[in-house]
Amino acid sequence: QKVADSTECGTTAAIASTVPATSAELPKHVPYLLIGGGTAGFSAFRAIKSNDPRAKVLMITNESRKPYMRPPLSKELWYSAEKGEVTKDYRFKQWTGAERSLFFEPEEFFVDPTKLMETVNGGIAVAQGFTVKKIDPAKHIVTLADGYEITYDECLIATGCAPKSLDVFAQATPGVKEKVMVYRSPDDFERLKRYADEKKSITIVGNGFTGSELACSLANYAKDKKVKIYQIFPESGNMSKVLPTYLSNWTTAKVESMGVCVMPETSIKNAQRDEAALKLVLNNGKSLLTDVVVVCVGCEPNTSIALTSGLEVDKSLGGFVVNAELEARRNLFVAGDASCFYDPLLGRRRVEHHDHSVVSGRLAGENMVGKKKAYNHQSMFWSDLGPEVGYEGIGLVDASLRTVGVFALPTSNPEPRTDNLTETAVMEGGGSGSTVTVNPETPDVKCDPKDADEYGRGVIFYMKDDKIVGILLWNLFNRIGLARTIINQNKKYDDLNEVAKLFEIHA
Ligand code: NAD
Ligand code: NAD
Numbered sequence: 001q002k003v004a005d006s007t008e009c010g011t012t013a014a015i016a017s018t019v020p021a022t023s024a025e026l027p028k029h030v031p032y033l034l035i036g037g038g039t040a041g042f043s044a045f046r047a048i049k050s051n052d053p054r055a056k057v058l059m060i061t062n063e064s065r066k067p068y069m070r071p072p073l074s075k076e077l078w079y080s081a082e083k084g085e086v087t088k089d090y091r092f093k094q095w096t097g098a099e100r101s102l103f104f105e106p107e108e109f110f111v112d113p114t115k116l117m118e119t120v121n122g123g124i125a126v127a128q129g130f131t132v133k134k135i136d137p138a139k140h141i142v143t144l145a146d147g148y149e150i151t152y153d154e155c156l157i158a159t160g161c162a163p164k165s166l167d168v169f170a171q172a173t174p175g176v177k178e179k180v181m182v183y184r185s186p187d188d189f190e191r192l193k194r195y196a197d198e199k200k201s202i203t204i205v206g207n208g209f210t211g212s213e214l215a216c217s218l219a220n221y222a223k224d225k226k227v228k229i230y231q232i233f234p235e236s237g238n239m240s241k242v243l244p245t246y247l248s249n250w251t252t253a254k255v256e257s258m259g260v261c262v263m264p265e266t267s268i269k270n271a272q273r274d275e276a277a278l279k280l281v282l283n284n285g286k287s288l289l290t291d292v293v294v295v296c297v298g299c300e301p302n303t304s305i306a307l308t309s310g311l312e313v314d315k316s317l318g319g320f321v322v323n324a325e326l327e328a329r330r331n332l333f334v335a336g337d338a339s340c341f342y343d344p345l346l347g348r349r350r351v352e353h354h355d356h357s358v359v360s361g362r363l364a365g366e367n368m369v370g371k372k373k374a375y376n377h378q379s380m381f382w383s384d385l386g387p388e389v390g391y392e393g394i395g396l397v398d399a400s401l402r403t404v405g406v407f408a409l410p411t412s413n414p415e416p417r418t419d420n421l422t423e424t425a426v427m428e429g430g431g432s433g434s435t436v437t438v439n440p441e442t443p444d445v446k447c448d449p450k451d452a453d454e455y456g457r458g459v460i461f462y463m464k465d466d467k468i469v470g471i472l473l474w475n476l477f478n479r480i481g482l483a484r485t486i487i488n489q490n491k492k493y494d495d496l497n498e499v500a501k502l503f504e505i506h507a
Contacts (some may be wrong), residue, residue: 019113019127019128019129020113020114020127023127023130023144023146023148024148025113025114026058026113026114026127026130026148026150027058027113027116027117027150028149028150028151029117029150029151029152030056030057030058030116030117030150030151030152030153031055031056031057031152031153031154032045032048032055032056032057032058032152032153032154032155032156032368033057033058033060033142033150033152033154033155033156034057034058034059034060034155034156034158035060035132035135035142035155035156035157035158035159035305036059036060036061036156036157036158036159036160036302036336036338037059037060037061037062037063037065037066037067037126037128038061038067038070038158038160038336038357039067039069039070039336039354039357039358039361040156040158040160040335040336040337040338040339040357040358040360040361040364041059041061041067041156041158041335041336041361042059042067042104042361043335043357043358043359043360043361043362043365044156044158044333044335044361044362044364044365044368045057045059045124045365046362046365047361047362047363047364047365047366047368047369048365048368048369049122049123049124051365051366051369051371052122052369053121053122054120054121054122055122055369056116056117056119056122056123056125057122057123057124057125058113058116058124058125058127058150059124059125059126059127060127060130060131060132060142060144060150061126061127061128061129061130062129062130062131063128063129063185064128064129065103065128065186066103066104066105066107066110066126066128067103067104067105067126068090068102068103068104068186069102069104069354070184070185070354071354072090072092072094072102073102073183073184073185073186073188073189074183074209074210074213074214074217075213075217075384076092076093076094076095077090077092077102077189077217078217078218078220078221079092079093079217079220079221079387080092080093081193081221082220082221086193089101089102089103089106090102090103090186095384095387095390102186109123109124110123110124110125110126111123111124111125112125113125113126113127130144130145131144131145132144132145132305133145133305133308134305134308134309135155135157135305135308135309135311135332136309137309137310137311137328137329137330137331137332138329139151140152140153140155140331142155152331153331154331154333154368154369155331155332155333156332156333156334156335156361156364156365156368157305157320157328157332157333157334157335157338157339158334158335158336158338158357158361158364159301159302159303159305159336159338160301160302160336160337160338160357161299161300161301161302161337161338161352162184162299162300162302163182163183163184163210163295163296163297163298163299164182164295164297164298164299164300165180165182165295165297166205166268166295166297168268168269168270168271169271169293169295172271173273175273176271176272176273176278179273179277179278179290179291179292179293180271180278180292180293180295181292181293181294181295182294182295182296183210183214183294183295183296184210184299192214192218192292192294193221195227195291195292196218196221196222196225196227197225197227199227199291199292200226200227200228200291201227201228201230201277201288201289201290201291201292202218202222202227202228202229202230202290202291202292202294203230203231203232203280203288203290203292203293203294204218204229204230204231204232204293204294204296205231205232205233205268205293205294205295205296205297206233206295206296206297206298207231207233207235207237207238207239207240207241207264208239208241208242208296208297208298209239209383210296211231211233211238211294211296211297212231212238212239212251212255212383212385213383213384213385214294214296215229215231215238215255215258215260215262216255216258216260216384216385216386217386218260219255219258219259219260220258220259220386222259223259228261229259229260229261230260230261230262230263230288230290231255231260231261231262231263232263232266232267232268232280232282232288233263233264233266233267234265234266234267235264235265236248236249236264236265237249237251237252237264238251238252238255238262239251239383240399241398241399241400242393242397242398242399242472243399243472244399244403244405244460245399246405247405247455247460247474248399250455251385251389252264254385254389255385258385258386263282265284266282266283266284267282267283268280268281268282268283268293269281269282269283271293274289276291277289277290277291278290278291278292278293280293299337299352300318301313301318301319301320301337301338301340301350302338303318303319303320303338306320311328311329312328313340314340314348314350317340317348317349317350318340318350319334319337319338319339319340319350320334320338320339320340321340322334322339322340322341322342323342324341324342324344324374324375324376325367325372325373325374325375326339326341326360326363326364326367326375327367331368333364333367333368334364335357335360335361335363335364336356336357336360336361337350337351337352337356337357339360341360341375343375343376343378344374344376345376345378345487345488345490346395346396346469351379353379353380353381354381355379355380355381355382356379356381358379359377359379360375360379363375363377378394378395378484378487378488379394380392380393380394380480380483380484381393381394381397389475390475390477391472391473391474391475392472392473392476392477392480392483393470393471393472393473394470394471394480394483394484394487395462395468395469395470395471395483395487396462396464396469396470397462397470397471397472398462398470401462401463401464401469401470402462402463402464403460403461403462403463404460404461404463404496405458405459405460405461405474406458406459406460406496406497406500406505407455407456407457407458407474407505408456408457408458408505408506455474455475456475457474457475457476457505458473458474458475458476458505459471459472459473459474459476459483459500459503459505460472460474461496461499461500466492467490467491467492468486468487468493468496468499469487470487471483471486471487473503476503476505479503479504482502482503483503486499486502
């Protein structure tokens, strides 16, 4: 199994000279085996290495790249692209101003997989372009697609998830299909950038994280180009599964003001090839000619190896069922999007966000070196509508729950952003032991969101059984530790306005 250079979409990523031509060149046995080359897998490696400095770690990924992070692909990378600054290693400028690459480490950091077992100091070797088909948890054997077997002492499944498509496209002709894409990788970024540079119309389907972030980023990228950006979804507003209706409506208006033609309550009935373009027949009887459709309608965890390996998948949430230590079987762990874990506070969950991948990957890595820790950390997520509007969330941030929002009017003095991509930032603050005290010095804040003409800064509480189970911080940064503390307290508050004061939204 040889890794092909991924030039199909014009990517500039280099393929390491250390990629073995066949699986036979891979080690027969490794102490630590990581399946999946994403954030959760790499985070596990870092935890293993810091606890076992000479650890020999083999990562197997069916991608043709070294481990990289995904969040900038729908956000900052487009702003660097606009300035013509995208480099071979996908460097980008964070909203904080700091510059970094999508890749966690440069090529030189990695050990040649064929030499991993001979190295004295250990390290991580990445077997790129290899797919795992089966695990034998009892015998500790991982089998690759070509039948090659590798035995392990400790193994992690960090296979992430794969974007879904829509039936209307899955059953379409090849001519239609070649105009439809999903969005998750640097190849997808390259392909979409080419469309934005050359074509007249791009249609995004879906109102969730990818669809809404990408719509804003593309609109900014395309502002001096001829391409028009459409966003279609059946719901009434952007991010309607996450934001309360008033904020979802506000967000939709904001996305429109950025130049996106947003079409809520719209779905695609039929898609036909119309010479060079695609003709989408919509539920409202209208049709839309577009050069490409980007389907962003959620993703499904990659659990195909569960059946061949005798592992349990959660029937309603998806993902491999794991215990509190993130173990599916003895010495076999699961982290990231693919892990369905038990949260002692909020029940069984599966979380699809970067920070969860970092934190669960780290905990799995620690347990792979024998720490025996339980996963009870509340991970967070963040999203934005370009550089001006950003939000962070923690716990059950679910628009179907009752919410209470407290906002301050916008000021001309925006808050400095959190740097969520550095590993230390995501862990700081919080802890279940602290108690919340109300600061009486803080001035009164608005309690009814309808009073706010504009949603400048604010905090939204998501309520279940009169307890706060989720918190969203709107244009309010560096306070996620406090939000975590409040959720961990798991108690009823008489006056949420008093709790809101703790967030110093007027500060
Ligand atoms: P991931 O998708 O980054 O990594 C999974 C890896 O496993 C991929 O490299 C995949 O190719 C590989 N893989 C899957 N099945 C395999 C098999 N059988 N054999 C070998 N390799 C296999 O997932 P992750 O590590 O859980 O974390 C990524 C995080 O980033 C997620 O939490 C996700 O929700 C988040 N995310 C963020 C954004 C954004 O903010 N724009 C976009 C997408 C994803
Ligand atoms: P998502 O779950 O955020 O949103 C999917 C949206 O598609 C939902 O709003 C849903 O209502 C809609 N949808 C579902 N079925 C549909 C259908 N048949 N027709 C039309 N719409 C339909 O997923 P996403 O935006 O595709 O993102 C993919 C993954 O990457 C998710 O796991 C997401 O959490 C992750 N991601 C995270 C971030 C972040 O943390 N900031 C950013 C980008 C992506």
